[in-house]
Amino acid sequence: xxxxxxxxxxxxxxxxxxxxxxxxxxxxxxxxxxxxxxxxxxxxxxxxxxxxxxxxxxxxxxxxxxxxxxxxxxxxxxxxxxxxxxxxxxxxxxxxxxxxxxxxxxxxxxxxxxxxxxxxxxxxxxxxxxxxxxxxxxxxxxxxxxxxxxxxxxxxxxxxxxx
Numbered sequence: 001x002x003x004x005x006x007x008x009x010x011x012x013x014x015x016x017x018x019x020x021x022x023x024x025x026x027x028x029x030x031x032x033x034x035x036x037x038x039x040x041x042x043x044x045x046x047x048x049x050x051x052x053x054x055x056x057x058x059x060x061x062x063x064x065x066x067x068x069x070x071x072x073x074x075x076x077x078x079x080x081x082x083x084x085x086x087x088x089x090x091x092x093x094x095x096x097x098x099x100x101x102x103x104x105x106x107x108x109x110x111x112x113x114x115x116x117x118x119x120x121x122x123x124x125x126x127x128x129x130x131x132x133x134x135x136x137x138x139x140x141x142x143x144x145x146x147x148x149x150x151x152x153x154x155x156x157x158x159x160x161x162x163x
Contacts, residue, residue, distance in 0.1 A: 053115035055096060060111055063088045071112040075105060092118070 002022045009018050029040035053071045060069040064078050075085065085105040092100035098118050108117040 017102070031093075051121060052096070053111045056111040056114050056118075059088060059091050059095065063091060069111060072110050075109040078106075080109075 005022055006018060015157040016076050029037040029121055031037045057071055060075060063084050064080055070159055085102045088105055089100045092098055100118060108114040139160065
């Protein structure tokens with residue numbers, strides 16, 4: 001059903017308007033005012049995070065020398081230690097080209113949680129890179145900068161009437 005809906009939308013909408021994720025819900029929670037209660041919904045898991053969680057589960061299994069790891073399996077419950085967490089962070093940096101620290105592994109000990117944390121960090125780094133360039137802020141609006149000198153408002157201002 002979801003695939004056919006995405007195909008239907010892709011035929012009729014520009015690519016940037018086709019949703020990445022379609023979630024089927026049983027009912028729409030409402031606020032006391034009768035409006036959609038957006039806070040009642042779980043945050044959607046980006047499609048990239050799902051693939052990343054699978055990749056991380058594979059790295060968990062390799063580092064811990066276990067056969068398989070599910071997305072919700074806890075690294076430390078499977079026998080992980082601070083030393084193996086260091087090895088995991090290193091493998092993530094080398095094999096997935098993502099910046100992962102041991103603290104991140106402790107804070108997000110399952111492949112799914114770690115994928116979300118790394119995706120959020122990666123997105124924040126991309127936003128910071130754009131922000132430091134001074135072109136776009138976090139919401140995609142050009143930042144306003146004050147001019148070096150007063151800008152004349154009228155011809156009289158440019159003639160030296162105001163400063």
